[in-house]
Amino acid sequence: MTVTLLRLAVVLVLAAFLVDPHLFQPLFEPLTQNGAPAIYDRTPFWQLAMAHLGIVLLAAVLATIVAVGMAIFVTRPAGREFLPFSRSLANIGQTVPPVAVLALAVPSVGFGLKPTLIALFLYGLLPIFENALAGLSEVPAPVVEAARGMGMNARQRLFGVELPLALPVILEGVRISTIVNVGTATLGSTVAAKGLGEVIVAGLLSSNDAFILQGGIVVALMAILIYDALGAVVRNAARRSGLARTGDKI
Amino acid sequence: MASPIFRTAPGMDRLGSAIALLALAGLSLTPLATFRPTRIASGVDHLLLSALPMGGVAALILALMLFCAVFTARSRAGWRLAAALVLLVVLVLVMGQSASFLTPEGNRYARIAPGAGFWIGCFAGLLGAGDALVRLSPGPALRVGALIAAFALFGALLHFGVWDGLSLMKEYANRAGSFWSEAGQHLALAGASVVAAAVIGIPLGIACARIEKLGSVTLPVLNIIQTVPSIALFGLLMGPLGYLAAHVALAKDLGIRGIGTAPAMVALFLYSLLPIVANAAVGMRQVPPEAVMAARGMGMTSAQRLMQVELPLALPVILAGLRIVTVQNIGMVTIAALIGGGGFGVFVFQGLGQTATDLVLLGALPTVALAFAAAILFDAGIELMKGRKS
Known part of the structure; x- marks a missing residue:
C-alpha cells in the first residue's frame, strides 16, 4: 500500500516537473550563482524526456528483436555450432565501455542520434541475449519432449512451449538492458543527440549545479519508474508461465 | 531440420x-x-x-x-x-x-x-x-x-x-607525455575506487548477509544510486565537494576540490558499492550451512569460521563482483574527463570536440584494452579459486 502511494507520488512529481518545471524554481534557486537561471528552458523538458525515452525504446526494441533472434538461432539444431562462440563473444562484448562505442561510432556515422542509437543498441543487446539464452536452455527437456510427443513441429514447440516458458527470463533481460540504457542515453548528449543529457551537459559547461541536479533527478526517476513497471511485467509473465515459484530469483 | x-x-x-x-x-x-x-x-x-x-x-x-x-x-x-x-x-x-x-x-x-x-x-x-x-x-x-x-x-x-x-601514432607522438600521465591517472582512479569500494563494500555485504534488516535497507539504496546517470553523479558531486573545499580548511589541505579527482573518485566509489555489496552478500548466503556447522564442531571461533571457512568459500562470488566493478569503472573513468578528472577520456572528448578520429581512438583503444585485460585476469583468478575449492 505504502509502495503504491510512493509510486503514485513519484509519478505525479515527475509529471508535474516535465509539464511545468518552473513550479520547482524555488527548490533549485539556492543552487545557482550570480543570478544564473534555475530551470533549464532552452528546450521544454517534456520534449527532451520524449526524445530520451524514444531513443531508449527504439534501441530496446531493436536489441530485443536481434538478441532473441540470435538466442533462438543458436539454441536450434541448425545453429548449435555457434553456441559456445556466441556465448564468449557476448561475455567479451560486455567489457567494451559505452563511451568508447559512442566515440568510435561518431567517425563513421557522424554526430547526433545515430551513434547514440548504435551504442545503446550494442550495449542493450548483451543482457537480453544472455538472458534469452539462459531462458531457452533452461526449458526442461521433458517438457519439449512431451510437446514433440503431442505431434508439435519445431515451430509450434518454439512458439507454443519454449518461448512462453522462457518469457519471464527474457523479459528480465529486457528490463536490465532498458534500465542501463536510460542512464547511458545521457551520454548521447556529448555527441549532440537530443535527450535529457543535454540539461546535464549544459550544467557542466556553465557550472550550474541546478541544471545538473534537475537533469540527473529526472533521468534517475524515469529509470526507477521504468524498472518498477517492467518488474511488474516480469512478475506477471512469471505467474502466467507457472514459474512463479522462482519469482524470488528473478 | x-x-x-x-x-x-x-x-x-x-x-x-x-x-x-x-x-x-x-x-x-x-x-x-x-x-x-x-x-x-x-x-x-x-x-x-x-x-x-x-x-x-x-x-x-x-x-x-x-x-x-x-x-x-x-x-x-x-x-x-x-x-x-x-x-x-x-x-x-x-x-x-x-x-x-x-x-x-x-x-x-x-x-x-x-x-x-x-x-x-x-x-x-x-x-x-x-x-x-x-x-x-x-x-x-x-x-x-x-x-x-x-x-x-x-x-x-x-x-x-x-x-x-x-595518424594514430602521430597523435600519440604529439602527446606522448600526457598520454602516459593520463594512463596513470586512469588506472589510479579505477584502481583506487575499486579498492576503496572493496574495503567498505565486502564487510558491508557480509553484514547484510547476517543481518536481514540491514540488507533490506542497504541494497535498495545502492540500487537507486546506480540509476543516477554517471555523468550527472559526477557533476552533482562537484557542488558539495567544492563547498567542502571552500569552507573546510582540512579538506582543502587534503587536495579535495570541486572539480577533478575528488568528485570522480567519490562517484566511481558509489557506483562500485552495489555489485560488491550484493555479491558479497550472495556469496556469504551460499556458504553451505553444513560447512559452518562442521567448523563450529571443530571448535573454531566465529572469527576463525569467517576467515577460514566462509570467506574462502564465498571468494569466487566476491571476486565476480570485483570483476564487474573493475571493468565498469575502467570504462566509466572515461566520463570523469568531463569534470576534469583526467584519464583516457581526455583524448576521447578532445577528439570528439575537434572531430579528430585518431585522437578519439588514442583514448578509446587503450580503454577497451584495459577493460578487456582486467576481465581476462579476473576470470582467470575466479577459475583458479573455484578449481582450488573443489
Whole structure:
C-alpha cells in the first residue's frame, strides 16, 4: 500500500516537473550563482524526456528483436555450432565501455542520434541475449519432449512451449538492458543527440549545479519508474508461465 | 531440420565460413586506409589494391587466403589460431607500410588512418582467434600468458615504430607525455575506487548477509544510486565537494576540490558499492550451512569460521563482483574527463570536440584494452579459486 502511494507520488512529481518545471524554481534557486537561471528552458523538458525515452525504446526494441533472434538461432539444431562462440563473444562484448562505442561510432556515422542509437543498441543487446539464452536452455527437456510427443513441429514447440516458458527470463533481460540504457542515453548528449543529457551537459559547461541536479533527478526517476513497471511485467509473465515459484530469483 | 540456406557441403565449418566471409568482404569491399591532406581534412579512401605496394598486397592476400582456407574447413583449433594470428600480424604490418606508401615524399601534414577494411579485418581475425581459443579452452594460466604475449607483441610492434607513419601514432607522438600521465591517472582512479569500494563494500555485504534488516535497507539504496546517470553523479558531486573545499580548511589541505579527482573518485566509489555489496552478500548466503556447522564442531571461533571457512568459500562470488566493478569503472573513468578528472577520456572528448578520429581512438583503444585485460585476469583468478575449492 505504502509502495503504491510512493509510486503514485513519484509519478505525479515527475509529471508535474516535465509539464511545468518552473513550479520547482524555488527548490533549485539556492543552487545557482550570480543570478544564473534555475530551470533549464532552452528546450521544454517534456520534449527532451520524449526524445530520451524514444531513443531508449527504439534501441530496446531493436536489441530485443536481434538478441532473441540470435538466442533462438543458436539454441536450434541448425545453429548449435555457434553456441559456445556466441556465448564468449557476448561475455567479451560486455567489457567494451559505452563511451568508447559512442566515440568510435561518431567517425563513421557522424554526430547526433545515430551513434547514440548504435551504442545503446550494442550495449542493450548483451543482457537480453544472455538472458534469452539462459531462458531457452533452461526449458526442461521433458517438457519439449512431451510437446514433440503431442505431434508439435519445431515451430509450434518454439512458439507454443519454449518461448512462453522462457518469457519471464527474457523479459528480465529486457528490463536490465532498458534500465542501463536510460542512464547511458545521457551520454548521447556529448555527441549532440537530443535527450535529457543535454540539461546535464549544459550544467557542466556553465557550472550550474541546478541544471545538473534537475537533469540527473529526472533521468534517475524515469529509470526507477521504468524498472518498477517492467518488474511488474516480469512478475506477471512469471505467474502466467507457472514459474512463479522462482519469482524470488528473478 | 536445418533450413536449406544453412545446409553446407560436408567438411565445411559454418561458423568459420561466416568469419572468413566477414574478413573477405571487409578487406575487398571497404577501404583499407584513408588519406587526409591535413589532420582534420576530409579523407580519400583507398581500397586494398591502391593502399599498399605490391609486396604488401601479396602478403595480405596470401594471409587472407590462408585464413579463409583454414576457417572454412573443419580444421584443428591450433591451425585456426595460427591462421588468425598470421592475418592479424600481417594486417598490423601492412598498415604501417601503407602509411609510408601513401604519404607523399617529404609531406609532414598528410595523415594516413586505417579504414573500415582494416578494422573489419582485425575484428574477423580476433573473432577467429577467439573461436580457436574457445575450442582449445586453455586453462587460466595459459589465458593470462596469451594476454601477456599479445600485449608484448603489440608493444614490440609499436616500439619498433611499425605504426609510426600512421595518424594514430602521430597523435600519440604529439602527446606522448600526457598520454602516459593520463594512463596513470586512469588506472589510479579505477584502481583506487575499486579498492576503496572493496574495503567498505565486502564487510558491508557480509553484514547484510547476517543481518536481514540491514540488507533490506542497504541494497535498495545502492540500487537507486546506480540509476543516477554517471555523468550527472559526477557533476552533482562537484557542488558539495567544492563547498567542502571552500569552507573546510582540512579538506582543502587534503587536495579535495570541486572539480577533478575528488568528485570522480567519490562517484566511481558509489557506483562500485552495489555489485560488491550484493555479491558479497550472495556469496556469504551460499556458504553451505553444513560447512559452518562442521567448523563450529571443530571448535573454531566465529572469527576463525569467517576467515577460514566462509570467506574462502564465498571468494569466487566476491571476486565476480570485483570483476564487474573493475571493468565498469575502467570504462566509466572515461566520463570523469568531463569534470576534469583526467584519464583516457581526455583524448576521447578532445577528439570528439575537434572531430579528430585518431585522437578519439588514442583514448578509446587503450580503454577497451584495459577493460578487456582486467576481465581476462579476473576470470582467470575466479577459475583458479573455484578449481582450488573443489
